[in-house]
Amino acid sequence: MLCLSQGVGYAVRALACLKVDRFAFVADIAEQAHVPPAYLAKIFKKLSDAGIIESRRGPGGGNRLAMSSEEITLLDIAKAVDGPDWIGECLFGARKCEGPDLCPSHVFWEIECKRITRHLKATTLAEIIRMKTQNELVR
Amino acid sequence: MLCLSQGVGYAVRALACLKVDRFAFVADIAEQAHVPPAYLAKIFKKLSDAGIIESRRGPGGGNRLAMSSEEITLLDIAKAVDGPDWIGECLFGARKCEGPDLCPSHVFWEIECKRITRHLKATTLAEIIRMKTQNELVR
DNA sequence: ACATAAAACGACACATCTGTCGATTTATCG
DNA sequence: CGATAAATCGACAGATGTGTCGTTTTATGT
Numbered sequence: 188m189l190c191l192s193q194g195v196g197y198a199v200r201a202l203a204c205l206k207v208d209r210f211a212f213v214a215d216i217a218e219q220a221h222v223p224p225a226y227l228a229k230i231f232k233k234l235s236d237a238g239i240i241e242s243r244r245g246p247g248g249g250n251r252l253a254m255s256s257e258e259i260t261l262l263d264i265a266k267a268v269d270g271p272d273w274i275g276e277c278l279f280g281a282r283k284c285e286g287p288d289l290c291p292s293h294v295f296w297e298i299e300c301k302r303i304t305r306h307l308k309a310t311t312l313a314e315i316i317r318m319k320t321q322n323e324l325v326r
Numbered sequence: 327m328l329c330l331s332q333g334v335g336y337a338v339r340a341l342a343c344l345k346v347d348r349f350a351f352v353a354d355i356a357e358q359a360h361v362p363p364a365y366l367a368k369i370f371k372k373l374s375d376a377g378i379i380e381s382r383r384g385p386g387g388g389n390r391l392a393m394s395s396e397e398i399t400l401l402d403i404a405k406a407v408d409g410p411d412w413i414g415e416c417l418f419g420a421r422k423c424e425g426p427d428l429c430p431s432h433v434f435w436e437i438e439c440k441r442i443t444r445h446l447k448a449t450t451l452a453e454i455i456r457m458k459t460q461n462e463l464v465r
Numbered sequence: 466a467c468a469t470a471a472a473a474c475g476a477c478a479c480a481t482c483t484g485t486c487g488a489t490t491t492a493t494c495g
Numbered sequence: 496c497g498a499t500a501a502a503t504c505g506a507c508a509g510a511t512g513t514g515t516c517g518t519t520t521t522a523t524g525t
Contacts (some may be wrong), residue, residue: 188331188408188409188412188413188414189329189412189414189442190328190414190416190417190418190419191328191417191418191419191420191471192327192412192482192483192484193418193419193420193482193483194381194419194482195418195419196418196419196420199418199430206458208499212500212501212502213459213501213502214501223483223484223485224485225484225485225486226483226484226485227524228502228503229483229484229503231502232502232503232504235426235502240503243491243492243501243502244491244492244493244498244500244501244502244503245490245491245492245493245494245499245500245501245502246492246493246494246499246501247492247493247494247500247501248491248492248493248500248502249502250500250502255392260390261430261431261510270327272327273327273328274327274328274329274402275327275328275329275330277329277335278329278330279329279332279334279335279338280329280330280331280332280333280334280335281332281335290335291338291449291453291454291457292400292445292446292449295445298401299438299441300518302438303328304439306431306434307339307431310430310431314430315430318430331512331513332512332513333512333513349471351470351471351472351473352471352472354498362513362514362515363515364514364515365513365514365515367472367473368473368513369479370472370512371472371473374472381471381472381473382471382521382522383470383471383472383473383520383521383522383523384469384470384471384472384520384521384522384523384524385469385470385471385522385523385524386470386471386522386523386524387470387471387472387521387522387523388471388472389472407488
Protein backbone atom coordinates (compact mmCIF):
# COMPACT_ATOMS: atom_id res chain seq x y z
CA MET A 188 0.00 0.00 0.00
CA LEU A 189 1.04 3.54 -0.71
CA CYS A 190 2.18 4.67 2.75
CA LEU A 191 4.88 4.33 5.40
CA SER A 192 4.79 1.35 7.75
CA GLN A 193 2.54 1.23 10.78
CA GLY A 194 5.69 1.19 12.89
CA VAL A 195 6.64 4.73 11.89
CA GLY A 196 3.28 6.00 13.12
CA TYR A 197 3.76 4.11 16.39
CA ALA A 198 7.25 5.59 16.73
CA VAL A 199 6.05 9.17 16.23
CA ARG A 200 3.27 8.79 18.80
CA ALA A 201 5.59 7.14 21.32
CA LEU A 202 8.41 9.65 20.87
CA ALA A 203 5.93 12.46 21.48
CA CYS A 204 5.50 11.01 24.99
CA LEU A 205 9.24 10.93 25.79
CA LYS A 206 11.34 13.62 27.44
CA VAL A 207 15.04 14.47 27.30
CA ASP A 208 15.50 14.72 31.05
CA ARG A 209 13.62 11.67 32.28
CA PHE A 210 13.80 7.91 31.66
CA ALA A 211 10.42 6.31 30.97
CA PHE A 212 9.47 2.62 30.72
CA VAL A 213 8.41 1.01 27.47
CA ALA A 214 5.24 -0.23 29.15
CA ASP A 215 4.17 3.25 30.29
CA ILE A 216 4.85 4.89 26.93
CA ALA A 217 3.04 2.06 25.16
CA GLU A 218 -0.04 2.72 27.25
CA GLN A 219 0.08 6.49 26.71
CA ALA A 220 0.65 6.18 22.96
CA HIS A 221 -1.76 3.25 22.46
CA VAL A 222 0.88 0.96 20.97
CA PRO A 223 1.33 -2.79 21.68
CA PRO A 224 4.05 -2.84 24.40
CA ALA A 225 6.16 -5.75 23.13
CA TYR A 226 6.09 -4.31 19.63
CA LEU A 227 7.07 -0.87 20.88
CA ALA A 228 10.10 -2.43 22.57
CA LYS A 229 11.31 -3.55 19.13
CA ILE A 230 10.71 -0.10 17.65
CA PHE A 231 12.56 1.57 20.53
CA LYS A 232 15.54 -0.69 19.81
CA LYS A 233 15.68 0.69 16.26
CA LEU A 234 15.33 4.27 17.50
CA SER A 235 18.08 3.59 20.02
CA ASP A 236 20.37 2.15 17.33
CA ALA A 237 19.70 5.27 15.25
CA GLY A 238 20.71 7.48 18.16
CA ILE A 239 17.30 9.12 18.46
CA ILE A 240 16.65 7.79 21.95
CA GLU A 241 18.86 6.50 24.75
CA SER A 242 17.85 3.21 26.35
CA ARG A 243 19.27 2.14 29.71
CA ARG A 244 18.77 -1.24 31.37
CA GLY A 245 18.30 -2.15 35.00
CA PRO A 246 16.60 -0.34 37.86
CA GLY A 247 16.26 3.38 37.23
CA GLY A 248 16.62 2.66 33.54
CA GLY A 249 14.18 3.27 30.70
CA ASN A 250 14.12 5.39 27.58
CA ARG A 251 14.61 9.10 26.92
CA LEU A 252 15.19 11.36 23.95
CA ALA A 253 18.86 11.48 23.03
CA MET A 254 18.47 15.08 21.80
CA SER A 255 16.05 17.96 21.84
CA SER A 256 12.70 17.32 20.15
CA GLU A 257 13.52 20.34 17.95
CA GLU A 258 16.36 18.34 16.40
CA ILE A 259 14.33 15.20 15.61
CA THR A 260 12.50 15.22 12.28
CA LEU A 261 9.85 12.86 10.93
CA LEU A 262 12.39 11.93 8.26
CA ASP A 263 14.84 10.75 10.93
CA ILE A 264 12.11 8.60 12.47
CA ALA A 265 10.96 7.14 9.14
CA LYS A 266 14.52 6.22 8.19
CA ALA A 267 15.24 4.69 11.60
CA VAL A 268 12.14 2.49 11.60
CA ASP A 269 11.64 1.61 7.92
CA GLY A 270 15.29 1.53 6.92
CA PRO A 271 17.14 3.25 4.08
CA ASP A 272 14.60 2.06 1.47
CA TRP A 273 11.66 3.66 3.26
CA ILE A 274 10.56 5.32 0.00
CA GLY A 275 10.28 3.32 -3.21
CA GLU A 276 12.54 4.41 -6.02
CA CYS A 277 9.68 3.59 -8.36
CA LEU A 278 6.02 4.41 -7.73
CA PHE A 279 5.11 0.97 -9.12
CA GLY A 280 7.07 -1.08 -6.61
CA ALA A 281 10.08 -1.92 -8.76
CA ARG A 282 13.31 -2.15 -6.74
CA LYS A 283 15.21 -0.55 -9.58
CA CYS A 284 13.31 1.81 -11.88
CA GLU A 285 14.94 1.84 -15.28
CA GLY A 286 13.96 5.35 -16.19
CA PRO A 287 11.63 6.18 -19.07
CA ASP A 288 12.14 2.69 -20.51
CA LEU A 289 9.88 0.91 -18.07
CA CYS A 290 8.34 3.43 -15.72
CA PRO A 291 5.79 5.88 -17.09
CA SER A 292 5.87 7.98 -13.93
CA HIS A 293 9.59 8.32 -13.34
CA VAL A 294 9.77 12.12 -13.47
CA PHE A 295 6.50 12.59 -11.62
CA TRP A 296 7.52 10.29 -8.78
CA GLU A 297 10.95 11.85 -8.51
CA ILE A 298 9.35 15.22 -7.83
CA GLU A 299 6.85 13.67 -5.42
CA CYS A 300 9.62 11.95 -3.45
CA LYS A 301 11.38 15.27 -3.02
CA ARG A 302 8.18 16.92 -1.88
CA ILE A 303 7.39 14.22 0.66
CA THR A 304 10.98 14.08 1.90
CA ARG A 305 11.06 17.85 2.27
CA HIS A 306 7.86 17.76 4.31
CA LEU A 307 9.12 14.99 6.61
CA LYS A 308 12.44 16.79 7.06
CA ALA A 309 10.75 20.09 7.85
CA THR A 310 8.45 18.67 10.52
CA THR A 311 10.08 18.19 13.91
CA LEU A 312 8.99 16.14 16.89
CA ALA A 313 8.62 19.42 18.80
CA GLU A 314 5.83 20.50 16.46
CA ILE A 315 4.06 17.17 16.94
CA ILE A 316 4.25 17.63 20.70
CA ARG A 317 2.90 21.19 20.43
CA MET A 318 -0.05 19.97 18.33
CA LYS A 319 -0.69 17.19 20.83
CA THR A 320 -0.73 19.41 23.93
CA GLN A 321 -2.86 21.95 22.08
CA ASN A 322 -5.43 19.24 21.36
CA GLU A 323 -5.34 18.14 24.98
CA LEU A 324 -6.01 21.70 26.17
CA VAL A 325 -9.06 22.00 23.92
CA ARG A 326 -10.78 19.07 25.62
CA MET B 327 7.34 0.89 1.86
CA LEU B 328 6.05 4.07 0.33
CA CYS B 329 4.89 2.86 -3.11
CA LEU B 330 2.28 0.82 -4.96
CA SER B 331 2.63 -2.96 -5.07
CA GLN B 332 4.97 -4.72 -7.46
CA GLY B 333 1.89 -6.24 -9.06
CA VAL B 334 0.66 -2.87 -10.36
CA GLY B 335 3.97 -2.37 -12.16
CA TYR B 336 3.69 -5.86 -13.64
CA ALA B 337 0.13 -5.13 -14.74
CA VAL B 338 1.07 -1.89 -16.50
CA ARG B 339 3.94 -3.52 -18.37
CA ALA B 340 1.81 -6.51 -19.36
CA LEU B 341 -1.17 -4.43 -20.46
CA ALA B 342 1.13 -2.39 -22.66
CA CYS B 343 1.76 -5.61 -24.63
CA LEU B 344 -1.93 -6.42 -25.14
CA LYS B 345 -4.16 -5.39 -28.05
CA VAL B 346 -7.90 -4.88 -28.37
CA ASP B 347 -8.27 -6.96 -31.52
CA ARG B 348 -6.16 -10.01 -30.72
CA PHE B 349 -6.12 -12.65 -27.98
CA ALA B 350 -2.65 -13.29 -26.51
CA PHE B 351 -1.47 -16.02 -24.12
CA VAL B 352 -0.42 -15.27 -20.57
CA ALA B 353 2.89 -17.06 -21.23
CA ASP B 354 3.74 -14.90 -24.23
CA ILE B 355 2.87 -11.62 -22.54
CA ALA B 356 4.79 -12.69 -19.45
CA GLU B 357 7.89 -13.20 -21.55
CA GLN B 358 7.51 -9.88 -23.36
CA ALA B 359 6.85 -7.93 -20.18
CA HIS B 360 9.42 -9.79 -18.07
CA VAL B 361 6.89 -10.90 -15.46
CA PRO B 362 6.71 -14.35 -13.78
CA PRO B 363 4.10 -16.20 -15.89
CA ALA B 364 2.14 -17.91 -13.11
CA TYR B 365 2.02 -14.68 -11.17
CA LEU B 366 0.84 -12.75 -14.21
CA ALA B 367 -2.03 -15.20 -14.56
CA LYS B 368 -3.25 -14.12 -11.13
CA ILE B 369 -2.91 -10.45 -12.02
CA PHE B 370 -4.80 -10.97 -15.29
CA LYS B 371 -7.63 -12.54 -13.31
CA LYS B 372 -7.96 -9.32 -11.29
CA LEU B 373 -7.82 -7.19 -14.44
CA SER B 374 -10.45 -9.44 -16.00
CA ASP B 375 -12.72 -9.13 -12.95
CA ALA B 376 -12.31 -5.36 -13.15
CA GLY B 377 -13.37 -5.40 -16.79
CA ILE B 378 -10.08 -4.02 -18.06
CA ILE B 379 -9.24 -7.13 -20.10
CA GLU B 380 -11.29 -9.97 -21.52
CA SER B 381 -10.03 -13.50 -20.88
CA ARG B 382 -11.26 -16.45 -22.91
CA ARG B 383 -10.49 -20.11 -22.23
CA GLY B 384 -9.85 -22.97 -24.59
CA PRO B 385 -8.16 -23.14 -28.00
CA GLY B 386 -8.07 -19.77 -29.71
CA GLY B 387 -8.52 -18.15 -26.33
CA GLY B 388 -6.22 -15.81 -24.45
CA ASN B 389 -6.38 -12.24 -23.21
CA ARG B 390 -7.14 -8.93 -24.89
CA LEU B 391 -7.95 -5.39 -23.83
CA ALA B 392 -11.64 -4.99 -23.10
CA MET B 393 -11.53 -1.36 -24.25
CA SER B 394 -9.30 1.09 -26.05
CA SER B 395 -5.98 1.83 -24.37
CA GLU B 396 -7.05 5.49 -24.40
CA GLU B 397 -9.81 4.64 -21.93
CA ILE B 398 -7.61 2.74 -19.45
CA THR B 399 -5.86 4.87 -16.82
CA LEU B 400 -3.10 3.98 -14.38
CA LEU B 401 -5.63 4.64 -11.63
CA ASP B 402 -7.93 1.94 -13.03
CA ILE B 403 -5.04 -0.50 -13.04
CA ALA B 404 -3.89 0.39 -9.51
CA LYS B 405 -7.41 -0.03 -8.13
CA ALA B 406 -7.92 -3.33 -9.94
CA VAL B 407 -4.67 -4.87 -8.68
CA ASP B 408 -4.22 -3.34 -5.21
CA GLY B 409 -7.88 -3.03 -4.31
CA PRO B 410 -9.89 -0.08 -3.03
CA ASP B 411 -7.38 0.68 -0.26
CA TRP B 412 -4.47 1.09 -2.68
CA ILE B 413 -3.56 4.44 -1.08
CA GLY B 414 -3.24 4.75 2.68
CA GLU B 415 -5.62 7.15 4.33
CA CYS B 416 -2.76 8.10 6.64
CA LEU B 417 0.85 8.61 5.56
CA PHE B 418 1.95 6.76 8.71
CA GLY B 419 0.20 3.50 7.98
CA ALA B 420 -2.78 3.91 10.30
CA ARG B 421 -5.95 2.32 8.90
CA LYS B 422 -8.03 5.17 10.26
CA CYS B 423 -6.34 8.53 10.63
CA GLU B 424 -8.06 10.49 13.36
CA GLY B 425 -7.30 13.90 11.96
CA PRO B 426 -5.13 16.47 13.71
CA ASP B 427 -5.40 14.53 16.95
CA LEU B 428 -2.96 11.80 16.04
CA CYS B 429 -1.57 12.49 12.60
CA PRO B 430 0.79 15.43 12.16
CA SER B 431 0.63 15.20 8.38
CA HIS B 432 -3.08 14.87 7.81
CA VAL B 433 -3.55 17.96 5.65
CA PHE B 434 -0.28 17.47 3.80
CA TRP B 435 -1.07 13.86 2.91
CA GLU B 436 -4.61 14.71 1.86
CA ILE B 437 -3.22 17.10 -0.74
CA GLU B 438 -0.57 14.60 -1.82
CA CYS B 439 -3.15 11.86 -2.29
CA LYS B 440 -5.13 14.13 -4.58
CA ARG B 441 -2.04 15.00 -6.56
CA ILE B 442 -1.00 11.37 -6.99
CA THR B 443 -4.54 10.27 -7.84
CA ARG B 444 -4.87 13.06 -10.39
CA HIS B 445 -1.62 11.99 -12.04
CA LEU B 446 -2.63 8.32 -12.21
CA LYS B 447 -6.04 9.25 -13.56
CA ALA B 448 -4.54 11.53 -16.20
CA THR B 449 -2.09 8.96 -17.53
CA THR B 450 -3.59 6.44 -19.95
CA LEU B 451 -2.29 3.10 -21.13
CA ALA B 452 -2.09 4.59 -24.63
CA GLU B 453 0.56 7.04 -23.46
CA ILE B 454 2.57 4.23 -21.87
CA ILE B 455 2.46 2.33 -25.17
CA ARG B 456 3.55 5.43 -27.10
CA MET B 457 6.51 5.91 -24.74
CA LYS B 458 7.39 2.24 -25.08
CA THR B 459 7.38 2.17 -28.89
CA GLN B 460 9.28 5.45 -28.94
CA ASN B 461 12.01 3.88 -26.81
CA GLU B 462 12.10 0.83 -29.04
CA LEU B 463 12.57 3.01 -32.12
CA VAL B 464 15.52 4.80 -30.54
CA ARG B 465 17.45 1.55 -30.22
C1' DA C 466 -17.81 -37.70 -28.70
C1' DC C 467 -13.03 -36.85 -28.18
C1' DA C 468 -8.52 -34.71 -27.94
C1' DT C 469 -6.61 -30.48 -27.27
C1' DA C 470 -5.64 -25.83 -25.61
C1' DA C 471 -6.15 -22.16 -22.79
C1' DA C 472 -7.43 -19.79 -18.39
C1' DA C 473 -9.03 -20.74 -13.60
C1' DC C 474 -8.38 -22.76 -9.22
C1' DG C 475 -6.33 -24.50 -4.94
C1' DA C 476 -2.45 -25.69 -2.37
C1' DC C 477 1.88 -24.75 -1.11
C1' DA C 478 6.45 -22.04 -0.17
C1' DC C 479 9.01 -17.90 1.13
C1' DA C 480 9.67 -13.01 2.77
C1' DT C 481 8.22 -9.17 5.37
C1' DC C 482 5.33 -6.73 8.71
C1' DT C 483 2.89 -7.04 12.84
C1' DG C 484 2.50 -8.87 17.31
C1' DT C 485 3.31 -12.03 21.55
C1' DC C 486 5.95 -14.57 24.92
C1' DG C 487 9.53 -16.42 27.83
C1' DA C 488 14.31 -16.42 28.82
C1' DT C 489 18.56 -13.67 29.12
C1' DT C 490 21.46 -9.88 29.93
C1' DT C 491 22.75 -5.73 32.26
C1' DA C 492 22.68 -2.43 35.70
C1' DT C 493 21.28 -0.66 40.32
C1' DC C 494 20.60 -0.91 45.14
C1' DG C 495 20.71 -2.93 49.71
C1' DC D 496 27.09 -10.87 46.98
C1' DG D 497 22.25 -11.25 46.02
C1' DA D 498 17.69 -9.48 44.81
C1' DT D 499 15.47 -6.69 41.75
C1' DA D 500 14.26 -4.08 37.64
C1' DA D 501 14.60 -2.81 33.16
C1' DA D 502 15.80 -3.48 28.24
C1' DT D 503 17.35 -7.15 25.01
C1' DC D 504 17.07 -11.37 22.53
C1' DG D 505 15.21 -15.39 20.19
C1' DA D 506 11.45 -18.08 18.94
C1' DC D 507 7.10 -18.32 17.47
C1' DA D 508 2.40 -17.05 15.19
C1' DG D 509 -0.77 -14.69 11.90
C1' DA D 510 -1.57 -11.73 7.75
C1' DT D 511 -0.27 -10.21 3.33
C1' DG D 512 2.51 -9.91 -1.00
C1' DT D 513 5.11 -12.60 -4.10
C1' DG D 514 5.83 -16.69 -6.63
C1' DT D 515 5.38 -21.84 -8.14
C1' DC D 516 2.99 -26.05 -9.37
C1' DG D 517 -0.39 -29.51 -10.47
C1' DT D 518 -5.16 -30.16 -11.34
C1' DT D 519 -9.62 -28.72 -13.02
C1' DT D 520 -12.73 -26.27 -15.82
C1' DT D 521 -14.18 -24.45 -20.17
C1' DA D 522 -14.21 -23.84 -24.92
C1' DT D 523 -12.60 -25.14 -29.66
C1' DG D 524 -11.92 -28.05 -33.55
C1' DT D 525 -11.85 -32.68 -35.59
